[in-house]
Amino acid sequence: MADIAAELSGIVGAEYLLAGDAIGEDYAHDEALSSEPVKPAFVARPGNAQQVAQLLKAASELGVPVTARGSGSGMSGAARPRENGLLISFERMSAILEIDTENHVAVVQPGVSLEDLDAELAKHGLVYPVYPGELSASVGGNVGTNAGGMRAIKYGVTRNNVLGLEAALPTGELIRTGGKFVKTSTGYDLTQLIIGSEGTLALATEAILKVQPRMPHQGTVLAPFVDLDEVARAVPKVVSSGVGPLILEYIDGLTMGAITYRAQLQLGVPDEVREKSHAYLVVQLESRSADRLEEDVAEVGELLAGLGAMDVYVLDGSAANKLIDAREKAFWAAKEAGADDIIDTVIPRASLPQFMERVRAIAQENNTFVIGCGHAGDGNVHLAVLQKDHEVRDRVLHDLFEAGINLGGAISGEHGIGRKHTERFLALTDPAKVDLMRRIKTAFDPAGILNPGVLFD
Amino acid sequence: MADIAAELSGIVGAEYLLAGDAIGEDYAHDEALSSEPVKPAFVARPGNAQQVAQLLKAASELGVPVTARGSGSGMSGAARPRENGLLISFERMSAILEIDTENHVAVVQPGVSLEDLDAELAKHGLVYPVYPGELSASVGGNVGTNAGGMRAIKYGVTRNNVLGLEAALPTGELIRTGGKFVKTSTGYDLTQLIIGSEGTLALATEAILKVQPRMPHQGTVLAPFVDLDEVARAVPKVVSSGVGPLILEYIDGLTMGAITYRAQLQLGVPDEVREKSHAYLVVQLESRSADRLEEDVAEVGELLAGLGAMDVYVLDGSAANKLIDAREKAFWAAKEAGADDIIDTVIPRASLPQFMERVRAIAQENNTFVIGCGHAGDGNVHLAVLQKDHEVRDRVLHDLFEAGINLGGAISGEHGIGRKHTERFLALTDPAKVDLMRRIKTAFDPAGILNPGVLFD
Missing domain, CATH: 3.30.70.2190 (Alpha-Beta Plaits)
Structure with a gap:
């Protein structure tokens, strides 16, 4: 472990590598409910993209699992570290590098918060229209989960508003994908593949965001x-x-x-x-x-x-x-009300009544309290599940997801699968698709260091 | 060859498998200029998704290269078959399966033309807003190249308007990706990965399209x-x-x-x-x-x-x-005017004047005539290159692409790389990215049957 610490601190500098008791509680969790905090072995706070790439290369060579963390506001445990692993926190990489009013893009580092970005864009009469509930969320975290939010009905979700990335590969290279343009047909769209991959394929070190005129x-x-x-x-x-x-x-x-x-x-x-x-x-x-x-x-x-x-x-x-x-802030209301889990199944929006009928039946069968709200235009239903019994709750979540899938939906609209729902995701997804995703994962991450336990077991 | 023919015709039925002289000229090319037509060994015209999957499975086992063809209106030779290969033509799979006015989606087979789709949607006051120049183009072809067109400034390109696919994998499975919803964060976005992959990863057998209210x-x-x-x-x-x-x-x-x-x-x-x-x-x-x-x-x-x-x-x-x-129809004007090549480099739109300055210099240096028009809002420049000498033209294209890339652009905004530009794509793209794309290709297509010579050599 001392060797690993030496190698990692050689990359980011000793003052930016934490280990043992120096690691604060905040690094041990995100906002996923009913999840035990886990302190990682190391926290690295890189200052630039090259350091991120070097950290990944070293982790691949050393076989150290790596979890990326933006603001830690995720709902599915994709930023919850591994006990024996390295947490890469992007807190120092939070600069707004450029607001380009000619091309209508902003170029940012992944650690920037939506709030800070919005304050800066407002000065130019512009807006980055992705508004998930939590404005302390980071752009990098939004890229990881393909965050959505209430304005998706008009402006789409993260993947519709990110035009390009710089990303560090687990094999140690830094690549650039996409660019300051809304269209390209030049090889596979790696931008879109990395978005929503929950830190399992590559880590974004810079993002080119499409921005819009701000409506008064x-x-x-x-x-x-x-x-x-x-x-x-x-x-x-x-x-x-x-x-x-x-x-x-x-x-x-x-x-x-x-x-x-x-x-x-x-x-x-x-x-x-x-x-x-x-x-x-x-x-x-x-x-x-x-x-x-x-x-x-x-x-x-x-x-x-x-x-x-x-x-x-x-x-x-x-x-x-x-x-x-x-x-x-409905999430916080649900949390205060004692919610044990939050899910965000997505279904074709016309199937909302049928889905909610199934939800009521599942809740009743399992003597569980389920309330919610959601993005009616998108068919994205946020449900708070109140059930202390772990086994019953597991069954309820499984049945809710299955009900959504049976209506042509998917487990998550915008929160992601994370560590929390991976098991259910694997149980409920076509094995041919899981196998294909696993092969894609290996294409990016042959050593399997990026967020093991998320999407795959 | 007789064995292969027997196996393939066993899948689609003898009347839907063509070989030898029965193969018409149309199957030998798309609209890429200065490309020699190539007749494939076989043309299969499957009637359903299962047949497509079986054809791919057989081709993988037999080592037969496979090229997919929609309407053959592509500009980069991605639908130009291999001499010893199988061309899968989607002409019989051209049904509009559903126009769902509650969820605002249309579900179509890949062979449907944009023109037929538009006529049907118009009856419902709806529009599928992707309008590349050629309305005889098929939706499947549009998915392959991530087609754009003039309305991209408002509605985006194909990838922004396709919500889900059914696709046949080279390994013989049929998978479903996405769905009748605009957002999902449930594993890797295979829809987006297949879109724009020019028939090298999987073949779409059905598409769920987002449709919009038609403005009067x-x-x-x-x-x-x-x-x-x-x-x-x-x-x-x-x-x-x-x-x-x-x-x-x-x-x-x-x-x-x-x-x-x-x-x-x-x-x-x-x-x-x-x-x-x-x-x-x-x-x-x-x-x-x-x-x-x-x-x-x-x-x-x-x-x-x-x-x-x-x-x-x-x-x-x-x-x-x-x-x-x-x-x-500028393409046809350029073709009639004797254009030897058409390219559609994309650059950040504010770099348009700098790019065109480089275009003029490259044209002059090489004594070549280059004219154009383009999507000013998207930075997507369509240039007709008039130069009969193959070597000079090659150099001109290389230099034009390089000029675009140096300004932060990419080789193609909407036409794709195809057989035509693969060599230049490989020469001009970061090798780390090409290697990654090649590994992704292998994850989908271990036998390497899908469109060899496109994107990779």
């Missing part, structure tokens, strides 16, 4: 419906209208209660409506023109009223921000 | 500028305005002459402007509202006038359609 005006409509079926029926009509919503979320009645209570939020929904409504639809619009926004908001309001909404509330800016913010 | 109103602004520098300076301003152009094309003076002459097109640009203008910018906008479109068109017109346009012409619907159509 936003408007939000809140519509309570009797149930989720009605919400699901309304969603395609909103999309078909061509109004191009920025956000299209559903929140079930219980979750709405929890998040508004937690945020002390008054939305003006009268008691008699609240009592009868089991599902809310939140539609946020944006526009470069205040007049057009007002027209669009009115149009959506009328459309929803015609589609069975019990009422339609146009939220003022402050209430809207608070609601969106509260929705973004 | 379109408006087009034509602005002549003194030179390309001015055009390139105007482009980011149009993007920053937030007007969200559907099309943002530049056409150089010579190409404009050629395509308008060919189409007998009167655009109302007076002689004195035409004589002084070396570059045109075409901006097309779309909207769901006629009033908004009119406002947007006026705004873009004013913006361009303020950015140095010599004049601004709002084209009526008929003239606009003819111009866009003529631009789409």
Whole structure:
């Protein structure tokens, strides 16, 4: 171990290699619930891409497992280290290298937080539109999990907004993929392959992000419906209208209660409506023109009223921000409420009612409490599972995932598989696909050092 | 050979396997210029996905090289067969399986043409927004090359609009990737890896396409500028305005002459402007509202006038359609004008003037005629190269690609590498990346049967 420490600290410098008691608690976990923290043998904090590549090369030679960490805000344990392993923390590589207003891209290091990036882009009237709930999340972590968020209905997810990467391979090379352009057909798209690979193929050391003009005006409509079926029926009509919503979320009645209570939020929904409504639809619009926004908001309001909404509330800016913010923090509300697990199955959005019917049945069969909200426009359902018994909870998660897959969905829309769901992923995925993915993994990482236990056992 | 024929015809049925003289000329080429046609040993026309998978399995066992063919409209020779090989033509697998208006997707077989798909989607008020010039192109071919086209500035390219695939692996399995949802973080994104792989990894047997509401109103602004520098300076301003152009094309003076002459097109640009203008910018906008479109068109017109346009012409619907159509057919104009090669290098769009300066220098040094037009918003430059001498032309292409790469670009934005540019691709690409791609290729295709000579030698 002393030899390994010497080699690693020779790469990053002694002050940037931690071992033993010098390793703080924070490095031992991400935000995956019901996961035991694990302190790694080493934490390296590289200062540049070359050091990352050298660390990987050394780890490959020494057979040391490597886990990458951005801000540690992941939900599936993909940043939870191995006891005998090396954690590479990107905290020192957090620079915004360039905001290129001619090509509409930002070039950043992986450790930069979405919050810092947004503050800088705002100065240029630009926005990087990927908004997962947690703004302390790092771009590198977002690349790892292919993070999504509420604006995916309009702008897509991480993979739709990252144009290129610099990445360190486990074999020690640094490669550049993609570039400051939105299209290329020049060999395999390594950018897209690395995005969402949860630190198992290569580590991004730089990212070229597509940025957009920042729209100055936003408007939000809140519509309570009797149930989720009605919400699901309304969603395609909103999309078909061509109004191009920025956000299209559903929140079930219980979750709405929890998040508004937690945020002390008054939305003006009268008691008699609240009592009868089991599902809310939140539609946020944006526009470069205040007049057009007002027209669009009115149009959506009328459309929803015609589609069975019990009422339609146009939220003022402050209430809207608070609601969106509260929705973004639904995870924390669930955590405080004692959630033992959070999942984010994705299904074709029209199958939302059928899926939720299965969810209710699975919850009932297993005497488990399951509540949620989700990205109605994307079919991405976030569910909090409250069940202390480990075995029962395992069965519930398995059955929920299976229900999603049977409806043409997938285990995770944006959180990733991580250490948490790898076993279920392997059990529920076509073996031909798993084998192929394993061969791709080996093509990148012949020594198998990158995040063992994630995606493969 | 008789044994091979027997095995293959046992899979697809004797009437769907062609050999020898029964193989028509069309199967011997795509639209890559200056490429000798090559008749394959066999043409199979499978009727379903299982047959495709069985053909690949048999080919792997027999060591027969396999080339896939959609409509044969590719520009880089990726559908040009091998003399001793099997060509799989998807002409019988051209069904539109489903238009799902709830999830906003279309499920199609790979042989369907963009034209047929568009006609069907139009009935539902929907559009699949990928519009490469050639509407006889098949969806499967588009998947192979990651086809782009003029609307990429707004809607992205093929990879941004394909949500899932069914694909046959060379090892004989059929797998399903992605689904009727826009986001997933559940293992490696095989959909994205197969898209743009030019038939070297797996063959798509079904595709799930994201479709959009079809906008009823379109408006087009034509602005002549003194030179390309001015055009390139105007482009980011149009993007920053937030007007969200559907099309943002530049056409150089010579190409404009050629395509308008060919189409007998009167655009109302007076002689004195035409004589002084070396570059045109075409901006097309779309909207769901006629009033908004009119406002947007006026705004873009004013913006361009303020950015140095010599004049601004709002084209009526008929003239606009003819111009866009003529631009789409620029390839045919170039072919008729005697072009010996067409390339489509992509660069960061702000580097367009620098790139074109290098293009002029390379053309002059080599006594070669190079003209073009391109996707100004995407930095994707289409150049026709007129040079009969094979060696000189090779050098010119190499130098043009190298110039693009040196500016942070890539060899091809949307045409692909194909058989035509593989040698140059290998010479100009980081060997670490080529090696990695080769290992990925082997992970899919251990017997090396899929399109040998494309991407790798």
